[in-house]
Amino acid sequence: MSDNDTYLFKAGSTAHDQFETDVTAERAGWEFSSIKVLALPSDGSQEVSTGESEILVLPLAGGCIVELDGETYRIAGRKEVWTAITDYLYVPRNKTFTIRSHHGGRFAFPGAKATKDLPVRYCPISEVVTTLRGAGNCSRQVNNYALGNTLDTSHLLACEVLTPGGNWSSYPPHKHDEHNDVERVLEEIYYYEVRPAANGSTGMAIQRIYPSPGKPIDVCAEVNSRDVVIMPYGYHGPSIAAPGYDLYYLNVMAGPAEDATWLMTDDPDYTWLRETWDAQEVDPRLPMTPLNPQE
Secondary structure (H helix, E strand, O other), X not given: OOOHXXXXXXXXXXXXXXXXXXXXXXXXXXXXXXXXXXXXXXXXXXXXXXXXXXXXXXXXXXXXXXXXXXEEEEEEEEOOOOOOOOOEEEEOOOOEEEEEEOOOEEEEEEEEEOOOOOOXXXXXXXXXXXXXXXXXXXXXXXXXXXXXXXXXXXXXXXXXXXXXXXXXXXOOOEEOOOOEOOEOOOEEEEEEEEOOOOOOOOOXXXXXXXXXXXXXXXXXXXXXXXXXXXXXXXXXXXXXXXXXXXXEEEEEEEOOOOOOOOOOEEOOOOOOHHHHHHHOOOOOOOOOOOOOOOO
């Protein structure tokens, strides 16, 4: 029997007030990871309290001003996720701030329950680590905002992935549901955007999750823009971008380990695919947004 109804939140199903999406840890049925997406009209504003969670203020479209603890942080943002990476703001737990946008926009708040207090930090575009991963029809672009870069967090890991239409992303399938030398327990959220085609049609993508040893789960779901899939355990992948429709997803991960580290293991039946990438070229449609220089 499919678990789609348990782990897939369709667009609008968690909306309230100015929030298009509000998947709390409690709503997900776990302990750490969360995602909110705020939609502000022109000259709109919203007061936000972080509670027990640390969050990023991560523009999806538009720019904003954040007023916090007597300071004002200006986030330039971007036109849309398909055009550029963005600057952003790290906000620790137990803070209340006001976010304002003169021209309006949409702003993601990836979050995680925190166990330590860290300072508020503005992060310029230069601190985003951008890479191309895979090859051939497994090529995709990864933009790291709180994963493998200079930002220190308590538990939060966050990145975004851009996949050209027709490609397989989050592949080979992998898991992070055990704590050992090569893996960490991480609750993961995927928040999706599908790029409309030239004729205006909205398209779709496919998300798969299947059991890892001792952890039954079965998700094979059509996903559309602003849908959310939560992944408590199991092998996940592929995330398949339908031909003609580029796929974006924002990954949010967190777990009980205090080292805030992303460690995963492939499904051993599929890991051989990585060896084939050396003989293939990266998809020429990548990068989809400009890359930062590698240090």
